[in-house]
Amino acid sequence: MRHLFRFKNKTRNHSNITSNDLNIDKQNIPEHIAIIMDGNGRWAKQRKMPRIKGHYEGMQTVKKITRHASDLGVKYLTLYAFSTENWTRPTEEVNYLMKLPGDFLSTFLPELMEKNVRVETIGFIDALPEHTRKAVLEAIEKTKNNTGLTLVFALNYGGKKEIVAAVQMIADLYKENKVTLDDINETTFNDYLFTKNIPDPELLIRTSGEQRLSNFLIWQSSYSEFVFDDTLWPDFNENNLEQAIKTYQERHRRFGGL
Ligand code: IPE
Numbered sequence: 001m002r003h004l005f006r007f008k009n010k011t012r013n014h015s016n017i018t019s020n021d022l023n024i025d026k027q028n029i030p031e032h033i034a035i036i037m038d039g040n041g042r043w044a045k046q047r048k049m050p051r052i053k054g055h056y057e058g059m060q061t062v063k064k065i066t067r068h069a070s071d072l073g074v075k076y077l078t079l080y081a082f083s084t085e086n087w088t089r090p091t092e093e094v095n096y097l098m099k100l101p102g103d104f105l106s107t108f109l110p111e112l113m114e115k116n117v118r119v120e121t122i123g124f125i126d127a128l129p130e131h132t133r134k135a136v137l138e139a140i141e142k143t144k145n146n147t148g149l150t151l152v153f154a155l156n157y158g159g160k161k162e163i164v165a166a167v168q169m170i171a172d173l174y175k176e177n178k179v180t181l182d183d184i185n186e187t188t189f190n191d192y193l194f195t196k197n198i199p200d201p202e203l204l205i206r207t208s209g210e211q212r213l214s215n216f217l218i219w220q221s222s223y224s225e226f227v228f229d230d231t232l233w234p235d236f237n238e239n240n241l242e243q244a245i246k247t248y249q250e251r252h253r254r255f256g257g258l
């Protein structure tokens with residue numbers, strides 16, 4: 001028993017937690033769930049491990065949560081993996097984070113294919129190191145015909161820069177008389193964002209107890225329901241996801257009406 005426990009503790013990634021105990025309404029699953037995966041560093045620090053170990057474990061959580069979101073019938077799962085502000089971290093940590101997409105996709109692509117998951121990204125992909133960009137573009141290409149869950153990685157993503165880039169594109173077109181002032185509205189503005197083909201998230205989750213957006217989907221989350229979970233991302237599991245969905249289902253969304 002003792003041996004078994006230690007073994008289980010060591011592998012950590014395939015937890016036996018089952019759904020259903022929370023009785024979530026399977027007919028009212030958010031179409032788009034966005035997650036600010038936070039707390040990897042603190043998870044590692046608590047264990048006196050280097051921060052990158054926390055990021056490694058966080059990658060295992062990404063696999064687990066992707067599987068479960070797909071099983072629940074979620075259509076879009078957007079994961080904040082690297083912000084435009086995260087470049088200010090120590091070089092060693094940034095380098096490791098830039099290696100993760102390649103590691104993740106090379107080990108998980110067969111399962112993504114099996115589960116019919118399509119990979120997408122939002123963010124300034126061109127500014128990523130070549131090896132990171134290559135891994136991501138390859139996964140996008142290989143999964144482009146899959147019709148199940150769309151797994152969106154926000155990589156080098158920042159909401160303010162996204163909006164400024166959209167304004168620049170529109171200003172350019174205006175200068176060339178290709179758009180008029182009347183053409184610019186909330187719907188058309190959307191077409192210049194990274195998320196042009198993705199509906200706004202109904203549910204936005206942040207782990208680790210922090211309660212802020214940190215420049216994530218600032219336009220798209222205007223009417224999202226926010227759920228904050230104290231769990232550090234490497235410890236976040238299927239039950240936490242279902243709990244967040246349950247909280248979402250108990251909310252009354254009004255959109256300014258009554
Ligand atoms: C989130 O975990 C992952 C990324 C930002 C890449 P952190 O690395 O921010 O972990 P904490 O917040 O320091 O615990």
Ligand code: IPE
Nearest residue numbers: 036037038080081082083214
């Ligand atoms: C937000 O987390 C970015 C990602 C999860 C990728 P941070 O840890 O960078 O956010 P702050 O610095 O606590 O606001």
Ligand code: MG
Nearest residue numbers: 038039040041
């Ligand atoms: Mg953090």
